[in-house]
Amino acid sequence: MKISVINPHGFCAGVTGALRKALRLADSPGRSLYCLHELVHNEIVVADMKKRGFAFVESLDDVPEGATVLFSAHGVCPEVRARAAARRLNVVDATCPFVDRVHRAARGFAARGMPVVVIGKASHAEVKGILGEAPDAAVICSVEEARAVGMPGGPVGVVSQTTMNADEVREIVAALRERFEVETTADVCNATKERQDAVKAFDGDAILVLGSASSSNTRRLCEVARCRAFRAGTMDELRALDLSGVSHLGVTSGASTPESFLDAAVRRLEADYGSGAPSAGRDCDCR
Numbered sequence: 001m002k003i004s005v006i007n008p009h010g011f012c013a014g015v016t017g018a019l020r021k022a023l024r025l026a027d028s029p030g031r032s033l034y035c036l037h038e039l040v041h042n043e044i045v046v047a048d049m050k051k052r053g054f055a056f057v058e059s060l061d062d063v064p065e066g067a068t069v070l071f072s073a074h075g076v077c078p079e080v081r082a083r084a085a086a087r088r089l090n091v092v093d094a095t096c097p098f099v100d101r102v103h104r105a106a107r108g109f110a111a112r113g114m115p116v117v118v119i120g121k122a123s124h125a126e127v128k129g130i131l132g133e134a135p136d137a138a139v140i141c142s143v144e145e146a147r148a149v150g151m152p153g154g155p156v157g158v159v160s161q162t163t164m165n166a167d168e169v170r171e172i173v174a175a176l177r178e179r180f181e182v183e184t185t186a187d188v189c190n191a192t193k194e195r196q197d198a199v200k201a202f203d204g205d206a207i208l209v210l211g212s213a214s215s216s217n218t219r220r221l222c223e224v225a226r227c228r229a230f231r232a233g234t235m236d237e238l239r240a241l242d243l244s245g246v247s248h249l250g251v252t253s254g255a256s257t258p259e260s261f262l263d264a265a266v267r268r269l270e271a272d273y274g275s276g277a278p279s280a281g282r283d284c285d286c287r
Contacts, residue, residue, distance in 0.1 A: 001273040002248045003266065006198050006207075010262060012191035012255040014096030015040050018073040021094045025070065026052035034063045035070040036080070037125055039094060040256035041215040043233060060084055068092065074125040075099040077132020098189040099126055102159050103133050105185040109157025110134040117149065119172050119186055120161025124216060127161050142168075146175035160186035163217040163255075165224060166193045191255055192217050196224045204248030208232065208241070208269075210262055211254030218254030233257075238265055243273055 011019075018039055025033055026049075033054045038046050046056065054070070060083050063069050068090040071080075075095040084091050095103075109116045116137035120127040131137055134157075138149050141164075158176060160169050166188045176182050188196075199207060199221050206228040211218030213233060222229040228246075232238040243249065249269070253262045 001243070001246055001269075002204070003269050003274050004202070004204065004248065004250050005262070005266060006202055006250045006252040008191070008194050008198060009252040010255070010257055010259050012096075012189065014073055014098060014189070014191070015256050018094035018096065019045070021092055022049060022054070022070060023052075025068065025092060026054070032064065032067050033070070034067055035072065036060065036063075036076065037072045037074065038214075039070065039072050041218075042212045042254070042256040042258070044258055044261055045256060060087065060089065063087070063089060066090070070094055072125065073099070075103060075129035077129050079132055080129075096162070096189075098162050099129070102126075102130055102162060102185070106130050106137065106157070106159045107133040109159070109183070110137075112157075114155055114157040114183070115151050117151070117156055117158045117176065118161070119158065119169055120164060121216065124161060126163070126216075130159065130161070140172065143171050143175045146172045147179070149176075151180055155181040155183050158182055158184035158186045160188065161216070162189040163192055163215075163220060164188050165220045166196055167224070192220070195221060195252065195255065199250070199252055200224050200226055202227070202250040204250050206230065206243070206246040206248070207250045207252065208243075208265075209252055209254065210238075210265055211257045215254045215256055218257070221252060221254060232265070235264065235268065238268060243269075246273070249273070 035054050035056050065087050071093045073094050073096045116134040118130055118137050118139045122139040140146055140149055169186055173186050207225045208230045209218055209221045211233055222231050230241050
């Protein structure tokens, strides 16, 4: 089997910045550290943060008054920020700058009295945070829902979860434009789009995406592949895959997947399936 590592892959700038803030906190002794929700959707990163002293909570009620809490890269709603201030929590905000830009856009549309549409998954942490800026917004994630959603008259403001399938976002916006006057900033982040484009350009017969099942950008990489797609977030999941019959395997990783896991996975694949070349396909750049 030929094994090609697809570039670009792995950590985006937002994840790198969030982890840098987390590590800086962990290096400060004498603090009780809390993280509201998973910092990023990756079990390897979460496990490492727990070893460094972080406790993960789903509610600020579980954070002692005056303690230090890290907000995840997915962002939080204004109500959460207000509650943190009221409880005198020491907040370290790791919100991705691109996500923050979406918050500002949604807040701006709502302030102008425009109905807002959020393209994304209603259950995703990022979308929940965006909805805090425009509580009456409609959430849709398909062309069919775009053709069915009801909106009052006048222009509609449209934003998007940053980790969606870029092609689907364009199709959904086009469907909305067929029915409404649309003002939009809807787009996935550049890192998400670049990784998706690289996967779509790969010309082998199978792709392995390394990342957590809970990671939206990881799942989107599987969806956009133009060949068979496999996913693994741990070495156990990797060992459980049946890759027999694959002649050319592309390997990529989600934006929250550590490079150390990709390196370990490639070594395992080369041992089990590869030609023995220690850097098989490392120069593959499918941008």
